[in-house]
Every structure is written in structure tokens, then in C-alpha cells.
Amino acid sequence: MNQKIIKVAVAGASGRMGREVVKMVLGDPELELVAAVARTVPNTDAGRLVGMDACGVNVTNDLELALVESKPDVLVDFTTPQSAVVNTRLAIRHRVRPIMGTTGFTPEDIAELDKQCKAEGIGGLIAPNFSIGAILMMKFAAQASKYFPHLEIIEYHGDQKLDAPSGTAVKTAELIAEVREELRQGNPNEHETIEGSRGGLYQGFRIHSVRLPGVFAQQEVIFGAFGQTLKIRHDSYDRAGYMPGVNTAVKKVMGYTGMIYGFEHLID
Amino acid sequence: MNQKIIKVAVAGASGRMGREVVKMVLGDPELELVAAVARTVPNTDAGRLVGMDACGVNVTNDLELALVESKPDVLVDFTTPQSAVVNTRLAIRHRVRPIMGTTGFTPEDIAELDKQCKAEGIGGLIAPNFSIGAILMMKFAAQASKYFPHLEIIEYHGDQKLDAPSGTAVKTAELIAEVREELRQGNPNEHETIEGSRGGLYQGFRIHSVRLPGVFAQQEVIFGAFGQTLKIRHDSYDRAGYMPGVNTAVKKVMGYTGMIYGFEHLID
Amino acid sequence: MNQKIIKVAVAGASGRMGREVVKMVLGDPELELVAAVARTVPNTDAGRLVGMDACGVNVTNDLELALVESKPDVLVDFTTPQSAVVNTRLAIRHRVRPIMGTTGFTPEDIAELDKQCKAEGIGGLIAPNFSIGAILMMKFAAQASKYFPHLEIIEYHGDQKLDAPSGTAVKTAELIAEVREELRQGNPNEHETIEGSRGGLYQGFRIHSVRLPGVFAQQEVIFGAFGQTLKIRHDSYDRAGYMPGVNTAVKKVMGYTGMIYGFEHLID
Amino acid sequence: MNQKIIKVAVAGASGRMGREVVKMVLGDPELELVAAVARTVPNTDAGRLVGMDACGVNVTNDLELALVESKPDVLVDFTTPQSAVVNTRLAIRHRVRPIMGTTGFTPEDIAELDKQCKAEGIGGLIAPNFSIGAILMMKFAAQASKYFPHLEIIEYHGDQKLDAPSGTAVKTAELIAEVREELRQGNPNEHETIEGSRGGLYQGFRIHSVRLPGVFAQQEVIFGAFGQTLKIRHDSYDRAGYMPGVNTAVKKVMGYTGMIYGFEHLID
Structure with a gap:
């Protein structure tokens, strides 16, 4: 197959995920x-x-200028929730x-x-998680919640993570809430002697966010x-473990129109 | 709906599972x-x-005589692998x-x-596990093995269990082997300094059986x-947790013909 | 040794723990x-x-009258936090x-x-947990916190439990706080998008309380x-698992003076 | 407290462990x-x-000269078994x-x-393992085995590891066997339908070795x-996780006399 090489811009290139994306793109001849x-x-x-050889692309700090000048096919953005919507537009x-690869989008x-993508005739992806293991965890959790409506989510991340719960936990909770029977779990008279100990309440079930050094991402x-x-448990040990997923996304986004929310819709 | 009451015989009625079945049958007006x-x-x-009120049914010790005299619709049998095939026939x-509810059947x-059931026009079920949670575990494990061919199974039971691995572990392994790509895991040169430490080998992956007091059934x-x-982990704490599954099986077996192997085929 | 038989009164005798205590006392000839x-x-x-044979002791509903008339050596009380202090006095x-065996005591x-016990020349025990496994978990956790000051506690109980965190979790946290260096964990700028998701804050670390049917007591x-x-994890599956601890406490409380807080001080 | 800064020399500074030690020393103001x-x-x-800023210390290749000129309080040596004894002397x-941090010492x-250390009035340490977490796991496991003689060990390593069980598992088993009552666990009539599924037998208890890609070292x-x-579970994700142990050793070695074998003796 005579496949066209896909031109990629990376935003947030100096961040920990951004650096992995740069490495991944430089390492893939397609x-x-x-x-x-x-x-x-x-x-x-x-x-x-x-930490690789010079590639001839200098880091710049103006996203719009970069897009205009380099005319990429795809932008991979691992910046912040604050700039997520603006950068996407x-x-x-x-x-x-x-x-x-950021959170911070409302429905x-x-x-x-999605409308804007369709108007321009291009695809797009918003994905809190690019890990196939995490996707399976979410799928299985949603399936199980049909039979077992009593559930809680515990997620673990590094102790310097700013937001709680994690994007993956929220996404999992949303997928569960779509199929689970409505139910407010726990004793209606339960009370906390230490505020917050019962976790965050979402659609009648609880989410707990653990933050510890040495943990990368677990749920x-x-x-x-x-x-x-x-x-059902998924443990991620390494940022690089997400790159096969990002690579897949870059290639698949060339083939459809509209904004997709969730990497799980791109597999199987 | 004018549902006919189903007549049930229980074999192994004095065993721990058999007693739960007797309780379950006596407690269901259907x-x-x-x-x-x-x-x-x-x-x-x-x-x-x-430990319930007298029910007017005396325990006997001749299965054939009991079947002839009481003409049950269904036999629920939690005896031993040794008598499993004979009792089924x-x-x-x-x-x-x-x-x-026993193991001990070859393919x-x-x-x-199955042929005999079909010849008589009746249904039957052989199920090492009646737990909906265990069934989901097995289903999810088989699904995941398509994406993650490297796996091991660890199962935990009470320290007086005689056989290893458990019927559930073997059943899980079979379901995985049906869909997983062929792969002999581990380093080809690995060696055991304590024999058996790498567990039992099944189709290229390993099964480990833990036996400890205080454990009921976990995998x-x-x-x-x-x-x-x-x-993916399932913990059973209580024999009674299987009874909703046995109850479902008794009712569903009335509605099909042939021998089904695995309770999972009775739930969607 | 010519050991005197110890006379025991049980308060909360119709509760789930109380019934186990009654069984345990009736089953021990000492x-x-x-x-x-x-x-x-x-x-x-x-x-x-x-569910045992009649023992000749009728259940009554007036604790003081029962103590006056039966002159017990020891009262084992599994009532409620609300009556805990009053009953002890x-x-x-x-x-x-x-x-x-209740919570609800302030320092x-x-x-x-303790003063009152000493004034009367008798021993006493306040213990949120009588499980040797739980005690070891608490001891090990406190020891580990000297080397690993970053920690979180997750405790799991049945979904009808009223208070959170559990008495065992609070006790564990207290034992840790006594020896751990002062430290406010996590990022100072972290924020919850779902309130409570980061758990309850105690002395700079977090406690999470999970409540699910099918769980007895885990931490x-x-x-x-x-x-x-x-x-370090302890799973309790059964109330009866606490009775060896209660039995030990009944015998040891005869041999010291003053109120002890925590069963761990009675072992080793 | 007016604590004196400890002067440290590192041998094997360009190796994987040595580099981590250099980073650790440069990052600790003490x-x-x-x-x-x-x-x-x-x-x-x-x-x-x-990969840090210049620190003004050049790497040299003559250990004796370096010791003479820089007059360190402590030498941290991650070289080879061949040079271990010579460097120590x-x-x-x-x-x-x-x-x-090397092996290669006979009793x-x-x-x-030890004699030489005492003659000079200084402390020393030979330690094959500096992971505080692993040491605590082993200590706690040995302590718990006094109360709970029924146990099994499961250890997890990468799928290319050659030997099973791991050195840490064997060391743990030895420490347990020293204090645990003699006991052959399990049912004497148990039998394996898949050979090896019950794991390796050591002093009456079982050890299971799991080998999977993505795992570094867990037990x-x-x-x-x-x-x-x-x-009791310890998960190692990274070589750098050993540095807190080396740091502790550097500080503790200042306070005793004689050669200690095993880092576990430095933590209470």
C-alpha cells in the first residue's frame, strides 16, 4: 500500500507525555x-x-503560527484542561x-x-486515556455493572497530580452510569466522622482518589x-505504555469525520 | 402466568453445597x-x-430408588467427581x-x-461454578486474552480442598485457550530451583493453586x-452466594434439550 | 492450675456480635x-x-439490674457508640x-x-477490633510509616454500616500519627472536581471508606x-473470627488494673 | 540539631546503580x-x-587516591563481586x-x-538488597508467621527472568522458616491434575513464581x-527505589562500630 506520510504537530511538547509523543512520532517512518x-x-x-538526535524542527511557543506554517494533518495535544477547548477550536x-489527551471538555x-469537525470534513479525538488495558477495564466495568449495580471506583495516581478524580475515573463512571440501574448505594443514614472519607458521589456510587509517590496510574x-x-483493575507503570494507543489514534483519525470522545471507539 | 411447580431431587444433600440447595429449594414456592x-x-x-422445619421428605441413600419413586423433574447433584458420570447417566x-455441580467429566x-439427553428429549447442565461473578470473570478473561496473550491464573481455595487446579480455573483456562493466540510464555531457558514454583503449565500459560484456611473461593x-x-478477580465468601445461580439453572433446564457445559451459556 | 470460672455478662446480646459472644461464652468451660x-x-x-440448647439465663433489658443481680466479673458490651460511655461507667x-467492643469514646x-477503673481496682478494655490479624496490620502499618511517611488507608465494610471511617481505620491512623513524621501529603494545589473524592484528611494523610454488600471488614x-x-491488608470474612480475641480479653482483663485502649496491648 | 554534613565517595559511579547513588547524594543537603x-x-x-548540573567533582579512576585526597566519611560501592573484598579492605x-552493594563475600x-572495622573503630555494611520496602515485607512476614503458620508466597517478575523462585522469595521463606512452627500445610491427600499447580514446596509451605512482561519485581x-x-505485599517499579535505603545506610553507618551483613539489621 502506498501510504501517505502523516504530518504531525505536537502541543505540550515539553511535558512528560508530550516528550513521549515527540519520540514516538520521530521513531515511526509513517x-x-x-x-x-x-x-x-x-x-x-x-x-x-x-534526548534524541536533532530533527530539524525547533520548538516554538505560538500554536496558531505553528499550525499555519507547518500545515500538519494532525495535532496531538497534551497541554492542560485550561487550554483544551481553545486549542481544539x-x-x-x-x-x-x-x-x-487532556480533560476539561463539557458535553x-x-x-x-463535533459540529465544527463535520463542517470542516475532518476527524478528531478527545481521549482521557490511550491505554488498551484501561479501555478494557472500562468496558468490563460497564458490562459488570448491569449485573452488579453496587460498585465503587478507586483510582491511584502520583502525589503531585492536581485534579481528582482522574479523567479515566470520570470516564469509567460515565460509561457505568449509562447502563447501570439507578441506585443510591449505602445506608441513607450513614455519616462521616472525618469529612470526605466516603469519597466523591457520582450517580449514587462513590469514587476514591489515592495520591502517592511511586504510583503512575492505577484504577x-x-x-x-x-x-x-x-x-477489575488496571495498573499503568509507564507513560510510554500509552504510545501504541496514540500512534493508532493518529492513523485512524485520518479515516473518519466528526469528533469522537473516547479512544475505546477506535478499537474493535 | 400459570407456572407449574418444578419437582427437585437433591443428591449429596448432607454436604455443604447440598444443604444450601435443600434450603434454597424449600424456600422457593416455585x-x-x-x-x-x-x-x-x-x-x-x-x-x-x-436447620429448618421438618418438610416431610426423608433423606435416603439410594439415588436410583429415589428417582424412581419421587419422579423429579430435575436432579441437583453436588456429590463427588467419582460418582458424577454414573449419576448423570x-x-x-x-x-x-x-x-x-461437580467436576470429573471428560469431553x-x-x-x-449430550446425545443421551437429546435422545430422551431433556435438558441438562454440567457447571463447575454457579456464580454470576465467576462467570463474568471468565468471560472478561477470555476477551482480554485476545489483546493480552501473556497471562497467568492464580486461584485460592480452602486448605482442605483435594484437587488442584480448581474446576473454575480449568474452565477459565479452556475458555482462554479457545481465543488466545498460541504462545509459550516465559523464558525458554527458565529453570526452577524449587520444583513446581512456576506453577502448572496449560497451553503455554501457568496456573497457580493457593490453599489456605479462611479462604472460600477466589481467582x-x-x-x-x-x-x-x-x-480480573472474583472472590466468593459464601456457599449461599451460588444459590441464585442454581435456582436459575433449575428453572432454565426445563426449557431446552441437550447437555450444556458451563452455566455461562444460560446467562446472556 | 485451679482456675476460677469467670462470670460473664453480655450487653447487646441480640446483635450479630453479641450472639457470637454468647455462643463463645457458653462454649468455654472456663x-x-x-x-x-x-x-x-x-x-x-x-x-x-x-441456636443452642437452653442455658437457663433469660435475656433481660435492664443492664444495671442485670449487673446487680448476677454479679458478673466481666461485662462484654457490643452495643452502640451512643450507649458506650454510659454502659462503661x-x-x-x-x-x-x-x-x-464499640466506638464512641473521646480521649x-x-x-x-481509666481513673474510675483504678479507683475501683479493676481492669477494663476498649477495643474497636479483636482480630489478631487486624492488630498485626495496625502494628506493621505504624512501623512502616516511620520509613514511608506517604500513605493512605482504604477500608471496606458492608453497605449498611452507618459510620465512616471505621473504628479500625481511625485506630490505625492514630497509631501511625504517633510515630510518623509530620507531613501534609499531596500537591498543595490539588482540587476535587467531585467533592470528597480525595477522601477524609487525618494528620496530613487520607482515609477512604468503601461500603459494599458482600464485604464484611477489610482494610x-x-x-x-x-x-x-x-x-498491608487484612480481610475479615466472618464475625466468629473475632471470638478468640474476645475470649483472650475476658481472661486477661482479670489480671490488670486500669482501662486499656486497644486489644494490641494485650498480646505479645 | 547542628548535624555535621557527611562526606561521601561513590565507587562504580558510572554503573546503573552508581549513577542513582550520585544523584541521591547530590540531592540531599545533609x-x-x-x-x-x-x-x-x-x-x-x-x-x-x-544528567544534573555540574557539581565540581570530577570522576577519577583510582579509588585509593580518591580516598586519600577527598577524605570521605563513607564509601558507597556498587562495583563488582571481583573487586568487592579489595575495595572494602x-x-x-x-x-x-x-x-x-555487591555480592562476593564469603562468611x-x-x-x-568485621575485625578490621572494629580495629579502626568504624562501621561498615554489606547489603545485597537496599529496598526498605522489601526488607519490611520480609520482617513483617516473619513476625506474622508466628501467629499465622498457614501461608503461601507469590512473587512476580518479568517474563525473561531465568530462575524461579526469586532470591527475595527464598530469603523471605528462610526468615519465615526460622520462626514458624513446623507444619505441612494443605490436605495430605491433595493431588494435582496439572503438575506443578500447587507451586514449589519449602518447609511445608508453597511458593509460586509468576512471570509476566510489564512486571519489575513484586511479592x-x-x-x-x-x-x-x-x-503483605511489596511492589518495586524502578531501580531508583533502592536509594532511600542507601541514604539511610549512609547516615546510620556513622553511628556504630563493626561490619554488618544485611541492611535489615539497620532498621528496627
Whole structure:
């Protein structure tokens, strides 16, 4: 097959995920890095930034300019929830397919961005998680919640993570809430002697966020019923473990139109 | 709906599972206990045996006689692997639908018993596990093995269990082997300094059987890939937790023909 | 050794723990049940109440009267946090050694009750947990916290439990706080998008309370450090598993003076 | 407290462990790097070598000269078994406390080095394992086995590891066997339908070795008793996770006299 090389811009290129994306793009002959954007390290070669040979692409700090000048096919954005919506709009306006690895989108945002993608005739992806293991965990959890409506989610991340619960936990909770019977779990008269100990309440079930050094990203969904417990757990140890998923997303986004929310819709 | 009451015989009625079955049958107005068979406690009222009021059915110790005299619709059999095949044939010959909660059947046995069921126009079920949670664990494990071919199974049971691995572990392994790509895991040069430490080898993956007091029945299937681990775990704490499954089986076996192997085929 | 039989009164005798205590006392020839108190089932024989033979002790509903008339050596009380302090004072006033299996005591309460015990020259015990496994978990957790000051506690109980966190979790947290260096874990700028998801804050670390049907009592203390995680977990499956501990406490409380808080001080 | 800064020399500074030690020393204001020795990278600044800012200490390749000139309090040595004994003697002769992270010492070597340390009035440490978490796991497991003699060990490593069980599992088993009552666990009539499924037998208990990609080094010791399970688990994700242990050793070695074998003796 005579496959066209896909031109990729990376936003958040100096962040921990961004660096892995730069490495992944530079390492795949079917992809070409055409721009790397980061606030803090202008005028560094993007290859050097990630400990590889110079690649001839300098890091810049103006996303719009970078998109206009380098004309990428795809933007991979691992910036912040604060800039997520703005960056996505910008990419679509320049007909660059956005792959957004950030949280911070409301359902209204997603609906609006889907319309914009369709208007421009391009695809897009918003994905809190690019891990196939995490996707299976979410799918299995949603399936199990049909039989076991009593459940809680516990997620574990590094102790410097700012937001709780994690994007993956919220996404899991949403997928469960779509299929689980409505139920407010627990004793209606339960009370906390230490505020917050029962966790965050979402659609009648609880989410707990653990933050500890040494943990990368883990999540367990626990289902309880008379005489039995079912647990589905995913442990991520390494950022690089997400890159096969991002790579798949970059290639698949070329083949459809509209904004997809959730990497799980791109597999199987 | 004018539902006919289902007449049930229980074999192994004095065992720990058998007692739970007797209780379950006596507690469901849609079911009627017509016989209870056990080697060791003849002439005891079956209700009294399980700590309930007398029910008018005495425990006997001759299964064939009990089937002939009480003409049950269904036999629920929690005896031993040694008597499993014989009892199943006996039930079918008397046109009693067998629900066998034991292990000890070869694929040839199952094929033969299926033919016999069909010849008599009745249904039957062989199920090492009646737990909906265990069934989901097995289903999810088989699904995950398509994406994560590297896996091991660890199962935990009480320290007096005689056979290893458990029927559930073997059943899980079979379901996985049906869909997983062929793969001999581990380093080809690995060696054991303590024999058996790498567990039992089944189709290229390993099964480990833990036996400890205080444990009822637990199983974990662990999938490993670069940078991530996926775990699916089911913990059973109580024999009574299986009874909703046995109850469902008794009712569903009335509605089909042939021998089914695995309770999972009775739930969607 | 010519050991005197110890006379025991049980308060909360009709509760789930209370029934186990009644059974345990009736089953130990070194102990004698002299009174059983419960609000709801007066005039039942205490043996019958727990499914054993009649023992000649009727359940009554007035604790003080029971103590006066039966002159027990020890009161084992599994009532409620609301009556905990009142019942303890009452027992001490009548020179009956209180073994309190409830929560609901402030440090001031304990100090006061200790004085009263000493004034009367008797021993007493307040213990949220009588399980040797749980005690070891707490001891190990406190030891580990000297080396790993970053930790979180997750405890799991049945979904009808009223208070969170559990008494065991609070006790564990107290033991840890005594020896752990002061530290406010997590990112100072972290924020919850679902309130409570980060759990309850105690002395700079977090406690999470999971409530699910099918769970009896479980707790895990997780320590995180760069590149490693240490976990100490205790799972209780059965109320009866506490009785060896209660039995030990009844015998040991005869041999010391003053109120002890925590069963761990009675072992080793 | 006016604590004196401890002067540290590192031997094997360019190896994987040595680099981590250099980083650790440079990052702790209570320690001062005074020498870094490595065969292969002379005249490189030690800070630069490990990807940090220049620290003003050049790597040299003559250990004795380095000790003489920089007068360190402590030598941390992650070289090879071949140079282990020679380097240790050299350090002691210059009254530098040796912390040896290598194997290759016979019991006779250790006895001799202990005498030399005492003659010079200094401390020393030979330690094959500096993971505080692993040490605590082993200690806690041995302690728990006094109360819970029924146990099994499950250890997890990468799928290319050659030997099973791991050295840590064997060491744990030895420590347990020293204090646990003699007991052959399990049913004497148990039988394996898949050979090896019950794991490796050591002193009456079982060891299971799991090998999966994505796993670095994990171990769980599980204790079972009526109604309860106690689990102690350690997960290692990264070589750098050993550095807190090395840091502790550097500080503690200043406070005792004689050669200690085994890091576990430095933590209470």
C-alpha cells in the first residue's frame, strides 16, 4: 500500500507525555514531525529536547503560527484542561485533526466541536486515556455493572497530580452510569466522622482518589453482592505504555469525520 | 402466568453445597423438594437436616430408588467427581434433568451425555461454578486474552480442598485457550530451583493453586504487557452466594434439550 | 492450675456480635454466662436465642439490674457508640470489668474511665477490633510509616454500616500519627472536581471508606515511595473470627488494673 | 540539631546503580559528594554524568587516591563481586566506612572485615538488597508467621527472568522458616491434575513464581486463618527505589562500630 506520510504537530511538547509523543512520532517512518509547541523551551530542537538526535524542527511557543506554517494533518495535544477547548477550536479552524489527551471538555463543548469537525470534513479525538488495558477495564466495568449495580471506583495516581478524580475515573463512571440501574448505594443514614472519607458521589456510587509517590496510574472498580466481590483493575507503570494507543489514534483519525470522545471507539 | 411447580431431587444433600440447595429449594414456592439423597444420614427429615422445619421428605441413600419413586423433574447433584458420570447417566435414563455441580467429566463424557439427553428429549447442565461473578470473570478473561496473550491464573481455595487446579480455573483456562493466540510464555531457558514454583503449565500459560484456611473461593487472572497489568478477580465468601445461580439453572433446564457445559451459556 | 470460672455478662446480646459472644461464652468451660442484656428480646433463653440448647439465663433489658443481680466479673458490651460511655461507667460503678467492643469514646472519656477503673481496682478494655490479624496490620502499618511517611488507608465494610471511617481505620491512623513524621501529603494545589473524592484528611494523610454488600471488614494501608509500594491488608470474612480475641480479653482483663485502649496491648 | 554534613565517595559511579547513588547524594543537603570513581569515564563532572548540573567533582579512576585526597566519611560501592573484598579492605584501611552493594563475600571475608572495622573503630555494611520496602515485607512476614503458620508466597517478575523462585522469595521463606512452627500445610491427600499447580514446596509451605512482561519485581505473602486473611505485599517499579535505603545506610553507618551483613539489621 502506498501510504501517505502523516504530518504531525505536537502541543505540550515539553511535558512528560508530550516528550513521549515527540519520540514516538520521530521513531515511526509513517509519521513526520512538522511542529512542536511548548511555552517554556523555545528555540530548542525537538529531537534534542527528548534526548534524541536533532530533527530539524525547533520548538516554538505560538500554536496558531505553528499550525499555519507547518500545515500538519494532525495535532496531538497534551497541554492542560485550561487550554483544551481553545486549542481544539484552533486546530479545527485550520483543518488540522485534533487528538486531545487532556480533560476539561463539557458535553456541550464536545457537541460543538463535533459540529465544527463535520463542517470542516475532518476527524478528531478527545481521549482521557490511550491505554488498551484501561479501555478494557472500562468496558468490563460497564458490562459488570448491569449485573452488579453496587460498585465503587478507586483510582491511584502520583502525589503531585492536581485534579481528582482522574479523567479515566470520570470516564469509567460515565460509561457505568449509562447502563447501570439507578441506585443510591449505602445506608441513607450513614455519616462521616472525618469529612470526605466516603469519597466523591457520582450517580449514587462513590469514587476514591489515592495520591502517592511511586504510583503512575492505577484504577480498580469493585463490585459487591451477597457473598461475592468482583474486581477489575488496571495498573499503568509507564507513560510510554500509552504510545501504541496514540500512534493508532493518529492513523485512524485520518479515516473518519466528526469528533469522537473516547479512544475505546477506535478499537474493535 | 400459570407456572407449574418444578419437582427437585437433591443428591449429596448432607454436604455443604447440598444443604444450601435443600434450603434454597424449600424456600422457593416455585420449587418442590421431592427427594434428598445422601450416604450418611438416612431417615433424617431433610428440612431438619438443614436447620429448618421438618418438610416431610426423608433423606435416603439410594439415588436410583429415589428417582424412581419421587419422579423429579430435575436432579441437583453436588456429590463427588467419582460418582458424577454414573449419576448423570442414571438421571437421564429416568428422564430427570441433571444439574451437575461437580467436576470429573471428560469431553467424551460430555458428548455422550449430550446425545443421551437429546435422545430422551431433556435438558441438562454440567457447571463447575454457579456464580454470576465467576462467570463474568471468565468471560472478561477470555476477551482480554485476545489483546493480552501473556497471562497467568492464580486461584485460592480452602486448605482442605483435594484437587488442584480448581474446576473454575480449568474452565477459565479452556475458555482462554479457545481465543488466545498460541504462545509459550516465559523464558525458554527458565529453570526452577524449587520444583513446581512456576506453577502448572496449560497451553503455554501457568496456573497457580493457593490453599489456605479462611479462604472460600477466589481467582485472579493477570495479564501483563509493556508498562501495564490488567487484573480480573472474583472472590466468593459464601456457599449461599451460588444459590441464585442454581435456582436459575433449575428453572432454565426445563426449557431446552441437550447437555450444556458451563452455566455461562444460560446467562446472556 | 485451679482456675476460677469467670462470670460473664453480655450487653447487646441480640446483635450479630453479641450472639457470637454468647455462643463463645457458653462454649468455654472456663467461662460462665450469668446475664444477657438486649433491648428487643426479653424473656428468651440466651442459649435458644443463638441456636443452642437452653442455658437457663433469660435475656433481660435492664443492664444495671442485670449487673446487680448476677454479679458478673466481666461485662462484654457490643452495643452502640451512643450507649458506650454510659454502659462503661455503670459497669465500673458495680466493679464489673468492662470489655467494650464499640466506638464512641473521646480521649477525655478514656482518661476518665481509666481513673474510675483504678479507683475501683479493676481492669477494663476498649477495643474497636479483636482480630489478631487486624492488630498485626495496625502494628506493621505504624512501623512502616516511620520509613514511608506517604500513605493512605482504604477500608471496606458492608453497605449498611452507618459510620465512616471505621473504628479500625481511625485506630490505625492514630497509631501511625504517633510515630510518623509530620507531613501534609499531596500537591498543595490539588482540587476535587467531585467533592470528597480525595477522601477524609487525618494528620496530613487520607482515609477512604468503601461500603459494599458482600464485604464484611477489610482494610489496606498503602505506602508509596519513589519506585515502590508497600501494602498491608487484612480481610475479615466472618464475625466468629473475632471470638478468640474476645475470649483472650475476658481472661486477661482479670489480671490488670486500669482501662486499656486497644486489644494490641494485650498480646505479645 | 547542628548535624555535621557527611562526606561521601561513590565507587562504580558510572554503573546503573552508581549513577542513582550520585544523584541521591547530590540531592540531599545533609550529604556531600567528595569523590566519584569509575574506570571508564575519567574527567567528567559527576553531576553532568548523571544528567544534573555540574557539581565540581570530577570522576577519577583510582579509588585509593580518591580516598586519600577527598577524605570521605563513607564509601558507597556498587562495583563488582571481583573487586568487592579489595575495595572494602582499602576503605577500612583509610578509615572510610564501606557500604558495599555487591555480592562476593564469603562468611570468612565478613568475619575478617568485621575485625578490621572494629580495629579502626568504624562501621561498615554489606547489603545485597537496599529496598526498605522489601526488607519490611520480609520482617513483617516473619513476625506474622508466628501467629499465622498457614501461608503461601507469590512473587512476580518479568517474563525473561531465568530462575524461579526469586532470591527475595527464598530469603523471605528462610526468615519465615526460622520462626514458624513446623507444619505441612494443605490436605495430605491433595493431588494435582496439572503438575506443578500447587507451586514449589519449602518447609511445608508453597511458593509460586509468576512471570509476566510489564512486571519489575513484586511479592505478596498471604496468611490464612479461620475467618481472616493477612497480606503483605511489596511492589518495586524502578531501580531508583533502592536509594532511600542507601541514604539511610549512609547516615546510620556513622553511628556504630563493626561490619554488618544485611541492611535489615539497620532498621528496627
